[in-house]
Amino acid sequence: MSGLNPVAAAESQAELIIDLAALVANWRSLAARIAPAACAAVVKADAYGVGAEQASKALYDAGCRVFFVAQASEGVRVRAVVGAEPAIYVLNGLIAGAGRLDPYVAHDLRPVLGSLEDLRIWSASGLGRSIKAALHVDSGMNRLGLPHGESLTLAGQVGALGIDLVMSHFVSSEVSADPLNAQQIAGFDAVRAAFPGLQASMANSAGLFLPQRPFYDLVRPGYALYGGNPTPDAPNPMRAVVTLRAPIIQTREIGAGESVGYNAQWTARRVSRLATIGVGYADGLLRALMGTDARIGGEAVVAGVHCPFAGRVSMDLTVIDVTDVPGGVRAGDMVELLGPTITVDDMAARAGTIGYEILTNLGRRYARTYRR
Numbered sequence: 001m002s003g004l005n006p007v008a009a010a011e012s013q014a015e016l017i018i019d020l021a022a023l024v025a026n027w028r029s030l031a032a033r034i035a036p037a038a039c040a041a042v043v044k045a046d047a048y049g050v051g052a053e054q055a056s057k058a059l060y061d062a063g064c065r066v067f068f069v070a071q072a073s074e075g076v077r078v079r080a081v082v083g084a085e086p087a088i089y090v091l092n093g094l095i096a097g098a099g100r101l102d103p104y105v106a107h108d109l110r111p112v113l114g115s116l117e118d119l120r121i122w123s124a125s126g127l128g129r130s131i132k133a134a135l136h137v138d139s140g141m142n143r144l145g146l147p148h149g150e151s152l153t154l155a156g157q158v159g160a161l162g163i164d165l166v167m168s169h170f171v172s173s174e175v176s177a178d179p180l181n182a183q184q185i186a187g188f189d190a191v192r193a194a195f196p197g198l199q200a201s202m203a204n205s206a207g208l209f210l211p212q213r214p215f216y217d218l219v220r221p222g223y224a225l226y227g228g229n230p231t232p233d234a235p236n237p238m239r240a241v242v243t244l245r246a247p248i249i250q251t252r253e254i255g256a257g258e259s260v261g262y263n264a265q266w267t268a269r270r271v272s273r274l275a276t277i278g279v280g281y282a283d284g285l286l287r288a289l290m291g292t293d294a295r296i297g298g299e300a301v302v303a304g305v306h307c308p309f310a311g312r313v314s315m316d317l318t319v320i321d322v323t324d325v326p327g328g329v330r331a332g333d334m335v336e337l338l339g340p341t342i343t344v345d346d347m348a349a350r351a352g353t354i355g356y357e358i359l360t361n362l363g364r365r366y367a368r369t370y371r372r
């Protein structure tokens with residue numbers, strides 16, 4: 001990415017490599033899976049941390065014509081790179097306040113209307129005559145969207161509001177046997193029947209792999225596009241998009257019984273060789289990845305060897321145990337934190353979280369490279 005100053009580039013800096021070819025391959029494989037339904041791309045939160053502009057442009061070039069963001073400001077960024085043609089829906093809906101509708105008008109963004117208040121604002125604005133919108137119906141999340149009953153009272157009025165899409169969102173689509181999936185689909189089918197003219201959309205990444213195939217007219221994957229596993233109980237069908245490599249800054253040897261890092265949470269059980277790498281929690285390497293005497297934490301891969309984190313993750317630094325790397329390591333060597341060997345889902349499991357949180361925390365200090 002531009003903006004790297006020469007000093008930063010000369011420092012041995014951690015590097016984040018985003019494989020846009022893999023991103024596009026993931027989108028194409030999902031699109032093929034759900035055809036003839038259309039495949040959108042969810043690019044909220046800076047495209048899950050990988051870069052909204054780069055991801056949206058690559059997906060647009062591959063044929064994607066529908067994008068979802070969370071906030072209008074994100075939609076403005078996407079519009080700037082995809083041009084006038086694609087539909088861009090803003091999931092969080094309208095929030096009352098002066099000027100709130102301006103970006104929708106200036107950048108042709110489509111609000112996802114998720115409450116009677118949203119509908120009131122949209123109706124009063126008269127913008128539905130020139131801008132399309134979606135209707136979000138709540139089928140169980142109790143987060144955004146109109147309750148079923150409320151939504152049914154709107155049948156017949158949606159045309160005047162420019163609404164062309166009715167959508168809902170799964171509670172536990174990644175747990176394919178969860179009975180909630182079938183319940184939500186049945187509820188959504190009932191709502192959809194009340195809006196015969198509208199396109200319908202229900203599935204996120206994991207929803208694309210449900211046995212019920214709830215694809216309707218449009219699907220909304222995010223996580224799977226970025227290489228996350230949409231089927232946590234089966235091998236990951238997606239290609240890895242993110243590689244994170246960090247430089248070794250220093251190495252040292254310590255004796256058995258010596259500790260590493262803040263509050264001495266990790267103790268060497270043998271004479272140990274350690275390497276300090278230049279990445280910490282300020283870069284999104286979650287502190288929950290700390291390796292202590294009580295629990296195994298994160299790991300890095302050095303020359304094919306898995307090396308556990310030793311002690312607490314610091315703000316800018318993390319120590320790894322490289323004792324088992326044959327031939328040792330040197331300052332300047334790069335270690336893998338995410339990539340071909342360590343997946344986003346692996347790192348998340350070790351941090352006790354989900355890969356979504358790993359991706360959306362990817363730091364701003366990395367030297368970013370986009371591969372086509």
Ligand SMILES: *Cc1c(COP(=O)(O)O)cnc(C)c1O
Pocket residue numbers: 042044091168169203204205206220221222223224
């Ligand atoms: C974030 C989001 C998605 C994408 O979900 P993934 O699990 O990342 O595929 C789809 N729909 C809605 C409403 C969302 O908020």
